[in-house]
Amino acid sequence: MTGRRSLGARWRRHRPLRTRLAAVASAAVALVAVGVCWAAFLVIRHELYHQLDLHLTQSATLVQQQNRDDGPQVVYGECVFLSAPACSQIVPADPARDPSAPYPLAVTAPVREVATGDRAPYYSNIGVEGHPARMLTTPFGEDRALQVALRSDTVQQGVRRAAWMLGGVGGAGVLLAGALGYWVSRTGLAPVARLTATAERIAATRDARHRIELPPGPPGRQDEVTRLAASFNTMLGELEQSVAAQRQLVADASHELRTPLTALRTNAELLSRGDRLTPAQRERASGALERQMREVTRLVGDLIELAREEEPQPLLEDVRLSALLEHGVGTAREHWPAVGFTVAVEPAAQPLTVAGVPARLSRLLGNLLDNAAKFSPPGGPVEAALTAHGGGCELTVRDHGPGIAAEDLPHVFDRFYRADAARALPGSGLGLAMVRRIALAHGAEATAERAPGGGALFRVRFTGATAGEDEQGTTAHPPD
Helix, strand or coil, X not given: CHHHHHHHHHHHHXXXXXXXXXXXXXXXXXXXXXXXXXHHHXXXXXXXXXXXXXXXXXXXXXXXXXXXXXXXXXXXXXXXXXXXXXXXXXXXXXXXXXXCCCCCCCCCHHHHHHHXXXXXXXXXXXXXXXXXXXXXXXXXXXXXXXXXXXXXXXXXXHHHHHHXXXXXXXXXXXXXXXXXXXXXXXXXXXXXXXXXXXXXXXXXXXXXXXXXXXXXXXXXXXXXXXXXXXXXXXXHHHHHHHHHHHHHHHHXXXXXHHHHHXXXXXXXXXXXXXHHCCHHHHHHHXXXXXXXXXXXXXXXXXXXXXXXXXXXXXXXXXXXXXXXXXXXXXXXHHHCCCCEEEEEECHHHCCEEEEECHHHHHHHHHHHHHHHHHHCCCCCEEEEXXXXXXXXXXXXXXXXXXXXXXXXXXXXXXXXXXXXXXXXXXXXXXXXXXXXXXXXXXXXXXXXXXXXXXXXEEEEEECCCEECCCHHHCECCCCC
């Protein structure tokens, strides 16, 4: 038994799914076809013999009604012809009472038992002068038995004809089952075969632009395999976008790093010839080198943070946004002394807290404030506000600079994207991209729009803000 199971397991492993599905479907349909044909054959044979048995019963009843004497006799002995009436003979229980003339039908011990009442009436198949016949043996009065026989040639021919016909139908059903099983396996698994071929092609070429061809039809009426293929196409689309985004990130990062790295190398080479420089020149070169190293370090750090998909759970704290805003604006005033920063916090938003990483939220706010200060005119104000909004709160930062052009508005949060007006300003184009990444990681939404009256307005909407117990129980900003 174990050997048979292992043989079956090896067969399943080494046969394609299409072959196994075709074999199972064909076997199931063939089994049903053969079963139906066999059942039909049994019913037809039973009905044919039942009609013959009814004829024998009627003949026996007629003989019993027409023959009332007590002696054994042959009522009718010419049943060789198909059109002749049934052979009938009365057999006594005692063989000594048999007539001198031989019986046309064979008299056996069961016949004597029926005559004595020791056996019930029965039907049997016999031969009469080389022809098949059906015989009924039943009691006849006291101590006698009546035998009635009819030729069964037509019944047996009908049974054989039915067997051949149903056998042919069953064979055709088996062939049709095989054809249907093969067709079902080909059509049903065609999307799977295309999916496999596409996956193998992508693995060989590393090109995620390939797609699986889907059969035509409304999307709501697709089968499970077609939906699987559609989901695989969707996954390939996401993979293609991810690969394209990674390639674009590498290309953009290479482009942004090329200038500071070139400047770093130039200043390093200049400082290597320090004996030829004056003290003032060495000091300027050293300062430039230090600034460029900070810029490269900041750029690499931003890239690493942008690659982070979610915030580490152990670092999450309840952060009071009002305190975070006050601290962020205070830090921005130190970095941008020529810009006037204002803070407005609604009383309802004063106790609100969100679960997050304080350092990351400080970075979000700092990037928004730095971006606003960068585009503000000298002495122009930057307005920061915190308001309660529905079940959460909204943080807004507005400047009074030139604003955002309509063609730049959809791209302000893209990595390394810089509008034409910002190319002359310092920065790498990653600040607002980090704002969106940090907001998404904290379940918030960052948007940008053109402010009424000029300038740019940035909104960060937090949906999971809750009221803190007290100001001391929450974190305002990360430790220095």
